[in-house]
Structures are given as structure tokens and as C-alpha cells.
Amino acid sequence: MTKIAIKVENLSKAYNLGQIGTGTLSQDIQRWWIKMRGKEDPLFKIGHINDRTVKGKDGDLVWSLKDINFEIEQGQAMGIIGKNGAGKSTLLKILSQITSPTTGKIKINGRIASLLEVGTGFHPELTGRENIFLNGAILGMRKSEIKRKFDEIVAFAGVEKYVDTPVKRYSSGMYVRLAFAVAAHLESDVLIVDEVLAVGDAEFQKKCIGKMNEVSKTEGKAILFVSHNMESIKQLCESAIYLENGALKEVGSVNDVINNYYSQFVSQNKNSTFRRDNSCTKDCYLEEAIITQNNIHTTFIDNKSPIELRFKIKNNIKLNICFEIILRDSNMNPIAFISEGSVYGIQHLIEVGKYSGNIILSLPFLAEGNYYMDFIIAEKNIRYVDNVECFMSFQINSPIINETSWVFKQSRAQGSILMDSINVSINKI
Amino acid sequence: MSNNINSQNNIPDNWDIVIEPTRGIFDLKLKKVWSYRDLLLLFVRRDFVAFYKQTILGPIWFFIQPIFTMLVYMFVFANLAGISTDGIPAPIFYLVGITAWTYYSESLVKTANVFRDNINVFGKVFFPRIIMPISIVISNLVKFGIQFILLILVIIYYVLFKQFQLDLNFKILLLPFFILLMSLQALGMGMLISAMTTKYRDLSLLLTFAIQLLLYGTAVVFPLDSLKGKMHTIVALNPMSYIIEGMRYSIFSKGEISLLSVLYSITITIIFLILGTIVFNKVEKNFVDTV
Numbered sequence: 001m002t003k004i005a006i007k008v009e010n011l012s013k014a015y016n017l018g019q020i021g022t023g024t025l026s027q028d029i030q031r032w033w034i035k036m037r038g039k040e041d042p043l044f045k046i047g048h049i050n051d052r053t054v055k056g057k058d059g060d061l062v063w064s065l066k067d068i069n070f071e072i073e074q075g076q077a078m079g080i081i082g083k084n085g086a087g088k089s090t091l092l093k094i095l096s097q098i099t100s101p102t103t104g105k106i107k108i109n110g111r112i113a114s115l116l117e118v119g120t121g122f123h124p125e126l127t128g129r130e131n132i133f134l135n136g137a138i139l140g141m142r143k144s145e146i147k148r149k150f151d152e153i154v155a156f157a158g159v160e161k162y163v164d165t166p167v168k169r170y171s172s173g174m175y176v177r178l179a180f181a182v183a184a185h186l187e188s189d190v191l192i193v194d195e196v197l198a199v200g201d202a203e204f205q206k207k208c209i210g211k212m213n214e215v216s217k218t219e220g221k222a223i224l225f226v227s228h229n230m231e232s233i234k235q236l237c238e239s240a241i242y243l244e245n246g247a248l249k250e251v252g253s254v255n256d257v258i259n260n261y262y263s264q265f266v267s268q269n270k271n272s273t274f275r276r277d278n279s280c281t282k283d284c285y286l287e288e289a290i291i292t293q294n295n296i297h298t299t300f301i302d303n304k305s306p307i308e309l310r311f312k313i314k315n316n317i318k319l320n321i322c323f324e325i326i327l328r329d330s331n332m333n334p335i336a337f338i339s340e341g342s343v344y345g346i347q348h349l350i351e352v353g354k355y356s357g358n359i360i361l362s363l364p365f366l367a368e369g370n371y372y373m374d375f376i377i378a379e380k381n382i383r384y385v386d387n388v389e390c391f392m393s394f395q396i397n398s399p400i401i402n403e404t405s406w407v408f409k410q411s412r413a414q415g416s417i418l419m420d421s422i423n424v425s426i427n428k429i
Numbered sequence: 430m431s432n433n434i435n436s437q438n439n440i441p442d443n444w445d446i447v448i449e450p451t452r453g454i455f456d457l458k459l460k461k462v463w464s465y466r467d468l469l470l471l472f473v474r475r476d477f478v479a480f481y482k483q484t485i486l487g488p489i490w491f492f493i494q495p496i497f498t499m500l501v502y503m504f505v506f507a508n509l510a511g512i513s514t515d516g517i518p519a520p521i522f523y524l525v526g527i528t529a530w531t532y533y534s535e536s537l538v539k540t541a542n543v544f545r546d547n548i549n550v551f552g553k554v555f556f557p558r559i560i561m562p563i564s565i566v567i568s569n570l571v572k573f574g575i576q577f578i579l580l581i582l583v584i585i586y587y588v589l590f591k592q593f594q595l596d597l598n599f600k601i602l603l604l605p606f607f608i609l610l611m612s613l614q615a616l617g618m619g620m621l622i623s624a625m626t627t628k629y630r631d632l633s634l635l636l637t638f639a640i641q642l643l644l645y646g647t648a649v650v651f652p653l654d655s656l657k658g659k660m661h662t663i664v665a666l667n668p669m670s671y672i673i674e675g676m677r678y679s680i681f682s683k684g685e686i687s688l689l690s691v692l693y694s695i696t697i698t699i700i701f702l703i704l705g706t707i708v709f710n711k712v713e714k715n716f717v718d719t720v
Contacts, residue, residue, distance in 0.1 A: 107448075112446060116553045120549070120550055125479045130475070139554060140555075
């Protein structure tokens with residue numbers, strides 16, 4: 001029987017909105033002073049008027065996680081998926097002992113190492129060598145352990161030439177590589193990784209996944225991995241957890257869970273309209289959007305003319321943004337991408353407020369079937385401000401090739417994009 | 430809750446880590462802290478190295494601040510105000526106070542703000558949080574040590590060239606004790622305040638300002654026995670006053686010090702240290718949610 005590495009029992013975490021929002025010294029002193037004189041607590045009165053307490057059933061409590069139960073065995077790699085705000089990060093924070101649960105228990109066998117962010121505690125003025133030691137120690141390694149693994153870490157990060165250069169002179173890629181390398185060489189029994197690979201380039205991501213695979217399979221480490229990239233999760237994990245609004249919706253094999261995760265988008269976004277129905281606290285976010293073609297709002301797109309996305313965004317701070325679109329086939333695999341910022345270097349400086357706009361997209365020639373699009377508002381080379389996965393879907397119907405009357409259909413064999421042209425010349429030799 | 434724990438204890442399983450909502454206030458996990466001792470040293474090293482990187486004067490900067498403060502004090506307090514320096518040459522008298530007070534105030538303020546200053550690290554990685562305040566106190570101690578060398582140089586200069594009679598005797602052995610007392614007090618008081626600064630930012634603003642004024646309520650720029658009556662009592666109650674007096678006493682055999690005053694300082698320090706540690710441990714679990 002394999003040994004259990006992590007056992008999570010009835011885990012819940014509540015956040016107290018009131019305590020974060022209020023709690024200035026003067027208010028608390030005032031409250032204390034009034035109580036001392038034997039009068040009614042003024043905040044208590046305010047609480048009655050306060051909309052939030054009237055509306056919320058549990059007063060000011062918000063359950064970020066509620067009754068989570070699962071187990072991970074040694075050598076098992078488990079992916080955690082779910083939308084933003086589903087509680088993934090809270091779960092990892094509790095597992096990493098950064099904050100404590102409100103109720104419930106987590107039992108862990110062995111040493112735990114968590115990588116919630118790359119390069120935590122890196123000091124820009126210190127050299128790569130000094131930072132390896134510092135970062136390793138922050139992650140819980142002894143000095144002797146780091147010394148033993150030092151060459152391996154440097155080699156994995158590929159920064160041999162720059163170990164004695166301050167990391168502030170590193171390229172962002174080198175920085176991330178070094179930081180991951182330190183964490184990956186930790187001698188731990190449980191490794192927790194949050195979305196950190198998103199910053200590296202594709203080749204490095206592959207290397208990281210490979211390394212994690214190796215430590216999971218050969219060293220028997222249990223891995224918990226959060227990513228928005230389903231491909232990475234599929235590559236690394238054999239099972240997955242699906243969180244929704246703080247509750248555990250599904251635990252199972254990675255393919256089943258991911259398919260179920262996607263199926264909700266399919267049922268949600270049957271039409272070509274997107275409207276955000278919950279309030280959002282992001283700096284800038286998509287409020288609503290529709291797809292039109294030839295000025296008609298439609299779900300059925302043909303391959304003859306460009307489509308137009310009409311959208312409204314809401315902006316909460318002054319930002320320099322650009323837009324990106326990812327196109328996915330009916331299996332949710334990304335098949336095409338366009339970025340205003342990366343491809344054309346265009347950015348828009350926007351003030352606080354609401355904006356409306358449109359994006360005209362020339363799609364490639366697509367096969368018959370369903371497609372999904374991701375809408376991304378990005379700060380170029382910095383971060384995704386808002387990333388709405390599969391924010392809407394559309395259909396391509398019977399794309400007949402005029403010359404042959406052949407119907408191009410989405411399939412595993414032929415994919416979903418028709419290439420621009422083909423010219424063959426053939427000569428007898 | 431307790432029933433729950435008992436029933437699970439019946440099953441013989443030994444887990445290495447159990448994460449629970451609460452833990453006892455005296456559960457300080459000292460074993461865990463000890464296993465992170467390398468991190469403590471690396472933090473101290475980091476603070477020290479990062480301080481002077483990309484400066485031209487490098488570690489000399491450690492000397493510049495006390496020297497200039499000393500010159501200003503000599504001008505304002507010795508020359509203009511004519512405050513007594515207890516028969517000790519003014520530069521030496523002030524330098525003792527300045528190095529000690531700088532150490533105390535910097536350690537205290539940095540420890541008090543430790544949660545907010547380090548939220549980026551604390552919010553992403555677990556390690557025993559108490560490592561951070563301890564590293565602050567120790568890296569300031571390194572700085573204090575360097576500044577103390579300056580003091581020794583100035584004293585040697587005065588003995589050799591200004592006929593200053595230094596009566597060095599066994600009392601000097603008390604010096605490390607006073608220094609230890611000073612750092613523990615800064616640590617304890619800082620941790621006690623740190624618990625509150627996570628919730629009330631007002632306090633950290635107040636502290637920066639209060640610590641500047643408190644300098645004048647501590648026997649830094651004047652000897653304690655130059656005060657009379659009520660003023661003397663108030664300044665003597667300041668837990669730092671006897672420590673600075675004690676440091677002067679152990680070097681120059683001058684200053685107002687008694688067994689009672691030393692016991693007073695020790696008691697206050699221990700109370701702060703215990704309260705500070707308990708409060709700090711309580712706050713560290715969930716402060717990420719409130720900062």
C-alpha cells in the first residue's frame with residue numbers, strides 16, 4: 001500500500017470582511033471608550049444599518065473554502081483547477097502554512113516545500129550565488145544541503161557564467177530559471193507549485209514539467225500543481241481536483257476532471273454574448289461582449305469575412321493595456337493566438353472608468369464545428385490584468401470549399417485550420 | 430473540537446506536520462526555529478551586504494551617521510546648552526549614547542514593522558516568522574559592533590592625546606550584559622508592537638515619531654543624575670535609561686546605577702520579551718489575511 005502524503009480533512013477558511021475593511025485605531029478606541037462608559041457599541045449599531053451584514057447570511061464572513069476533503073499519495077501528482085476566486089490559492093496558502101485554516105485539519109507526512117512565487121526573498125543587490133543560499137534557506141534547506149546541490153542548481157538554471165553577478169542584472173528569464181531551480185532541488189516529500197511557470201518561456205516550462213515529473217516518479221514526491229494551463233496539468237498530473245466557489249466539486253482522473261471543467265463553459269456560453277454577472281475587483285476587466293459578423297450579432301460565423309467583437313471594459317486604475325485573443329477548438333485546445341502588444345507593439349493608455357470598443361479579427365479558414373475564444377487584457381510583458389477563458393463560443397457551419405464542394409470538418413486527423421494555399425509542381429525524372 | 434482531537438488520537442498515526450486552526454499560546458515551536466538557524470545567519474548577512482552594495486564608501490557609512498550626530502550634539506547640547514557630560518569628554522559621552530540609542534530605536538522600529546515590511550516574503554513562504562525579528566536585532570547588533578569600534582578608537586585617541594584618565598576595571602565585564610539586555614528589550618517591545626501595527630497603521634506612524642522624541646526622555650544626551658525630582662523619576666522609569674547609564678558605568682565607572690535599577694531593567698525586559706513572543710506567535714498565524 002502506498003503511503004498517504006497529504007490528508008485534508010473538512011478544511012474550511014473564512015475571511016472576515018469587516019475586520020479587513022474597518023479596524024482603524026481611532027474606531028476601536030472609540031468603541032472601547034463607549035463600552036467602558038456602559039453605552040451601546042456604536043459599531044454594533046452601524047452593523048445593523050450596514051447593507052453587507054443585512055444581505056450576507058453569515059454576517060461579514062465569506063467562506064473562501066468550505067469542507068474540503070481529499071488525500072494525496074506519495075509519488076502522486078495532483079492538479080488543482082478552477083476559475084479565479086475558486087479558492088485554489090487559499091488552499092495552497094493553508095497547505096504552505098502561510099495562513100491557518102478556520103476549521104478542519106491537514107496532516108502531512110514528510111517535509112513540505114512550496115513554490116507559490118518564484119524568487120521569494122531574492123535580493124536584487126546580491127549575486128546569484130548568494131541568492132541561491134538565501135532562497136534555499138527561506139525554503140527550508142540547510143546550508144550544507146544547498147552546498148551539495150549548488151552545482152546542480154546552477155546547471156539546471158543555466159546561469160553558470162553569471163553566478164557572481166547581482167541578480168538585478170539578470171534577464172527576467174534567467175531570474176525565473178534560477179528561482180525555480182532552487183525550489184526544484186529541495187529535498188522534500190511534498191512539492192506545492194502555484195502557476196509560477198507561466199512566467200518562463202515554453203522551453204523552460206517544458207523543462208520544469210519534466211523536472212517535476214522526474215521528482216514525482218523517481219523520488220516519490222507528492223506534487224500539488226495549480227495552473228491555468230490545462231496542457232501542463234495533463235502532462236504532469238494523473239489526477240486532479242476541481243474547485244468551484246470554495247467547494248470541492250470533483251476529484252478524479254485528470255482527463256475526466258478537465259473535461260467536466262470545460263463542459264461548464266460549453267453549457268454556459270451557448271450563444272455569442274458574454275456578460276460578467278458577478279462583481280469583479282480586478283484592476284481592469286471585461287464587462288460584456290458580443291460577436292458580430294457583417295454587423296449582425298450571431299453565433300454562426302462563416303469563413304468569408306472578418307468578425308467583430310464589441311466589448312465594454314471597466315477600468316479601476318490608470319493602465320497601459322493591450323488585447324489578446326486565443327482561439328480554441330471544440331476540445332478547448334488552443335489553436336490560434338493574436339496579441340496586439342506582442343505582434344504590433346500597440347498599447348492603449350486608459351484612465352479610470354468604463355470604455356467600449358471593438359476588435360476586428362480576421363480568422364483563419366476554420367473547419368466546421370464549435371470554437372471558443374479567450375479574451376485577455378494584458379499589460380504588455382508584465383501580466384494578464386483580466387483573462388476570461390472561453391468567454392464566448394461560436395460555430396462554423398459547413399465551410400464548403402468552392403472548387404470541390406468538399407466540407408472541411410474539425411477532426412483529430414486534420415485539425416481545424418485550413419492552410420492558406422498549396423501549389424504543387426511535379427516533374428517526371 | 431477537543432472531542433474530535435481525542436477520538437483521532439486513538440488511531441495510531443504519526444504525521445510529521447499537522448496544520449490546525451489553533452495552537453496553544455506557549456507552543457513556540459522552538460525546535461523548528463532551531464532548524465532554520467542557517468536562514469537566520471543568511472538574513473543577517475543579507476542585511477549587512479545589501480546595506481553598502483553600490484555605495485562608494487561601503488562599510489564606512491556605518492561610521493558617518495554617529496560621527497555627524499556626535500558633532501551636532503557637541504554643538505547643541507555641550508556648547509549651546511552647556512549640559513553636563515558627567516566629567517567624561519563630550520564626544521565619548523555622546524558616542525556611547527548615540528550608538529546605543531541608534532541600535533535600540535532601529536531594532537525596535539524595524540521589529541515593530543516586521544509584518545508589513547516583509548509581507549511579500551511572509552505571504553509566499555513559510556518559515557518560523559520569529560526568525561525575522563531575531564535577524565533584525567542581530568544584524569543591527571553587527572552594525573552596533575562596528576560603531577562600537579569607532580567609540581573605542583575615539584576613547585584611545587582621548588587617552589593618548591588628551592590626558593583622559595580612563596579607569597578601566599572589572600566593571601567592563603558588565604557591558605555585554607547591558608548590550609544583551611538592550612537587544613532583548615528592543616526585540617520584546619518590537620514584537621509586542623508589531624502585533625498591533627498589522628491591524629492599526631496609526632501605530633507605526635506614531636512609533637517613528639515617538640521614538641525620535643523618546644531620545645530626549647532617555648539618558649542619552651544628559652547623565653541621569655543631572656535631573657532632579659519628578660523629572661528624574663520619569664526618565665529613570667524609561668526602561669532604556671538605566672541600560673545606557675549602565676553602559677557608561679561599565680566603561681567609565683561613572684553614572685547612576687544600583688542593583689535595584691538593574692533588576693528593574695531586567696524585569697521589564699523579561700516581561701516585554703514574554704508578552705512580545707506570545708503575541709507575535711498568535712498574530713503570525715493569520716496576519717496575512719489582515720495586512
